[in-house]
Amino acid sequence: MTASQAGPLQLFELAAADPQVRFSPNCWRIRLALIHKGLECERLDWRFTEKQRIAASGQGKVPVLVDGGRMLHESWDIARHLERSHADRPSLFGPAPGEALARFVNQWAAESLHPALARVIVPAIADMVADCDRAYFVQTREATLGASMDELRRLRGESLAALNKVLQPLRSTLGTQDFLCGAQPLYADMVAYSAFQWARICDPQPVLAADDGLRPWLRRMDERFPEAARAPGVRYPF
Numbered sequence: 001m002t003a004s005q006a007g008p009l010q011l012f013e014l015a016a017a018d019p020q021v022r023f024s025p026n027c028w029r030i031r032l033a034l035i036h037k038g039l040e041c042e043r044l045d046w047r048f049t050e051k052q053r054i055a056a057s058g059q060g061k062v063p064v065l066v067d068g069g070r071m072l073h074e075s076w077d078i079a080r081h082l083e084r085s086h087a088d089r090p091s092l093f094g095p096a097p098g099e100a101l102a103r104f105v106n107q108w109a110a111e112s113l114h115p116a117l118a119r120v121i122v123p124a125i126a127d128m129v130a131d132c133d134r135a136y137f138v139q140t141r142e143a144t145l146g147a148s149m150d151e152l153r154r155l156r157g158e159s160l161a162a163l164n165k166v167l168q169p170l171r172s173t174l175g176t177q178d179f180l181c182g183a184q185p186l187y188a189d190m191v192a193y194s195a196f197q198w199a200r201i202c203d204p205q206p207v208l209a210a211d212d213g214l215r216p217w218l219r220r221m222d223e224r225f226p227e228a229a230r231a232p233g234v235r236y237p238f
């Protein structure tokens with residue numbers, strides 16, 4: 001018996017002031033992975049300051065997946081768990097070396113894409129988080145980014161230019177193939193797309209130009225994942 005056969009899956013997802021609005025890129029990639037595998041889950045709204053609700057996971061960040069009574073954390077580990085415990089369902093990684101290359105994309109998102117995007121959209125996130133989270137969010141993000149919200153707002157143009165450089169390899173790759181994983185989107189595509197889902201839910205100002213070469217791929221991802229394209233809080237189509 002796989003762990004999830006012991007009970008329904010539950011996914012703790014970061015929520016905004018409006019509990020229906022789920023904006024975390026790390027949660028979105030797991031939501032997409034579950035859709036890809038055709039697995040139902042109960043989606044639980046969670047706030048930054050509700051650490052006690054996920055304390056049994058041994059840490060304080062989401063996504064947290066509850067499977068068979070176990071609390072799993074770290075999106076990469078959750079994706080690997082889903083792949084192994086539901087090997088009969090569509091694969092997240094494809095044949096070897098799919099998982100190894102997806103790990104690279106996962107790390108690129110964590111170490112390059114998300115930090116560059118955060119410098120652009122964090123002031124907008126501060127405006128949409130729940131009141132109980134705002135002081136915590138502003139304090140922790142100002143410390144991490146080494147700039148105040150006002151400075152980040154003032155530096156938006158420079159931050160967008162830096163983001164564009166980070167995006168260039170993604171853009172060139174997706175200019176010559178439909179998805180990062182080839183003809184079909186797999187987990188690496190979900191990881192990269194979830195960053196843009198984060199941006200379009202949080203920031204009313206698009207981070208990509210109207211003619212950006214990434215948009216056709218983003219639209220293909222929207223077609224594959226209508227649940228994401230039509231999710232509460234999505235401010236614009238790609």
Ligand SMILES: N[C@@H](CCC(=O)N[C@@H](CS)C(=O)NCC(=O)O)C(=O)O
Nearest residue numbers: 024025026048061062063074075076
């Ligand atoms: N490496 C982790 C990152 C998780 C993460 O940073 N989650 C954010 C939401 S996107 C969070 O829960 N932050 C809580 C906090 O900053 O206190 C993963 O991939 O799951």
